[in-house]
Amino acid sequence: MKDTEDKITLFYKIPGNDFTRAGEASSNVKSKLKMMGVRPDIVRKVAIAMYEGEINMVIHASGGTIEVIISPEEIEMILKDQGPGIEDIELAMTAGYSTAPDNIRNLGFGAGMGLPNMKKYTDEMSVESQVGIGTTVTMKVKII
Amino acid sequence: MTIGDIKETLGAKLIVGEEWMSREVHTACGSDMMSDVLAFMKDQSVLLTGLCNLQVIRTAEMMDIVCIVFVRGKMPDGAMIEMAKQKEIALLSTGHRMFSACGMLYEKGLRGGAPYR
């Protein structure tokens, strides 16, 4: 089977600092996967992981882009931003670690569980980041 | 327990979901922090929260949560109601505080799932 023929790629631009609209892309992916007949528990894992990533882009990096590549074997999400970057990735991955300001916490985010949740719900995750340049988070959820 | 039972137990006001009152709810979760809600996958659960913004509906959508109860009399706005209708999430509002609302549902047999770790 040829790889490229059974792959679907979705692309989203995430507007920065618009907290109200955060999650629209994840919602769209969730509906699409559901319609494609992907198993509900897999759809949910992808939706949660992408949603946390999308929220991070909005609250920490003034937006970015998300590419979702759907193949019969797996769903890959590539989240790219040109935000401030993460200085200590290991520390950022620690449950409870957050630099989110109080106004974000009052909106229900900033508990420092986003990156740990993303790791928990995906089969593979990598974070590449450079301070002052940006962050790329790649996540994969296996279908089979 | 059904969504209708929750409404009755909490003396809650129904905002969205008249037609889903007989839907079954298996577990519950009470939090104002959405990432805490997102940390545990549960089936057919109800979310009790004092937070009242669009991201509560989004969080419920991602988690396949079937019902949201706003505590302390919080009322969702038009955009939240619209999204909840679209995603088929029932919305209730109760005057009780978080602790009391959770306790009342616990007393009726609703549980929150296994302890952490």
Ligand SMILES: Nc1ncnc2c1ncn2[C@@H]1O[C@H](COP(=O)(O)OP(=O)(O)O)[C@@H](O)[C@H]1O
């Ligand atoms: N895209 C990003 N750009 C810059 N910093 C980020 C990004 N994502 C996460 N971070 C940093 O990592 C920390 C932990 O992220 P996370 O676990 O999602 O918790 P929270 O978003 O609740 O703060 C954030 O507080 C922030 O400092």
Ligand SMILES: [Mg+2]
């Ligand atoms: Mg986060």
